[in-house]
Amino acid sequence: MLLATRSASLEPAIVRAVGLEVAEDLEQVVVLVPEQLAGETIENLRASSRVAITMARTYDHRTFQLKADCLDVSLAGEAHRALAEGYRSAFAGQLEMVGIPRRITTRVRVWPCLALRLRVTDVFAQTPGPGAGERWHPFSDALEAGRGTRETLG
């Protein structure tokens, strides 16, 4: 799961996110970004609150992109730690399929994290092929499509 922001001079930046939690209202999400990697992202969020997040499932390339406004950033609490560690575990499983052993992927830093609270404005299909780039309405459709597999989207 990769999160993109942009600077005041419109230069894009990428950071790997390590967890996504959907709020009850299905309009907001919390995305976790390792604090140590988040410097450029935070600086960019001062210039613009707009973010893009892409997430894909390795074995069938099923891919979505969210567009959102960042509402606020805080230090993630312990309640989110299991989410980040669960992501790392699922991510390691996906990467094992392309030959990267768990002894490497389990060393990926996922904590401490910043929690970015986002209001999702759009969801786009990004699975390669016809329909890539189509807008999904509403957000809950995308969640329904990804239900049960959401936690394994890399």
Added chain:
Amino acid sequence: MTLTLRDIRRAAAGIVPGTVATCSADGEPNVSYISQLEIVDDRHVALSRQFFNKTSRNLDENPLARVQLHDPVTFEPIQLRLRFCRSETSGPLFESMSSRIDAIASHTGMRGVFRLVSADVFEVLEIRSVDGFFVSATSRAPEHAEPVFTEQGALTELRALQLVCERINRAHCLESMLAETLAALDELHGFRYSMVLVPDESRERLVTIASHGYGAEGIGAEVALEDGLIGMAAAQRRALRTHDLEGDLRYGRAIRERVFRAAGATRARPEIPLPGLPNARAQIALPLVVRDRLVGVLAVESRDPSTFDEWHERYLDVVAHQIALGIEHHGELDDTAEAKSAEPERPSLVGDPSATRRTFVFYRNDDCVFVDGEYLIRNVPGLVLWKVLSGFAREGRSEYTNRELRLDPSLKLPAGKDNLESRLILLRKRLEQKCPDVRLARLARGRFRLELDRPIALVERDTA
């Protein structure tokens, strides 16, 4: 840490899919997975464009982009700050990137459905590693700067190449040349799985006449021109390499799934089974060309996606030239060295005359031969076998020369370079696999003899 493009060749191979972020003129970021990244020169890279239209629109408005890649061995992330230069829709770079995508498309039955729209070229402003990605520090594993030799001692690349060429030149016939070369590639370089395919008489299919590492079953495996990496390398006379065959196929299947859904029908061709390892990850296919004429394809495979890099492709390209010349050389020698043996013809049936008969059936409609109810061979090798078996059944004849086969119009050999020796190799190998008690033994260059360990019965039918 600042890196150069030379440092990130392994990450650029795309075994772990990379991502590209762009931004529109009004400040909207976009992020998308990359299908293919190619290093163009020391300061430029190209991204393949098939579907990511928002990325393209953003680049037209704002040329700045960021790419994140991962080293497939260490998983270390690498970021490239880029500035978009131009989109290429023809020329060597486009053709090279397009070939690989066409190969994936053809394998998944999607030829013409997905294709390269453009090769988007970027200037590289900066390459850097991402500090703090791992919980403890790692040191960068070296890239494949030096080839790994499996033989003991101070072998250099040149020495290894010399040894391979020596074996090619020493070989007394095409069959031993191919077997020796593929064995040498394994012994000296660890290319454990390799094969040579040659065009059949229709020149629309390639058939495997030599293989190493696959066991006997590899011989005779076919692939149509333009199908998969091997078929595409032959059709386009271009060396093709993939590091992640499985990933490529997953990508192709994802598109295929979307096409099916969009069309609401089963329009696409079925996925094509190709020769080789069922779980191969890396593959290189090199055309064997002599004076613009395709004489075959050399293909190597590995289960390790990091096995092959540009060095291997370049090295095998040199070997492929030698093999191509060897195929040509042995074909020409057959034309000139076919003096009749001084030995008298010996009886062909050397085994037990009372043993159970082998029954061969020839189907006239497709020149196909079955043995004891099982498919054996077809086309020119099938016609040659039938001529030889019929000659023995009618008049007890057992010895033949390549020259007289070439003069027989019923064998339907193409005019000019006919690859007869390649077809005889295939026929011998198929006989070894399916009925080892019927053999075509080489007597001398361009001459062979039928040997039987048991009696045969021949049946001709119009159709199956």
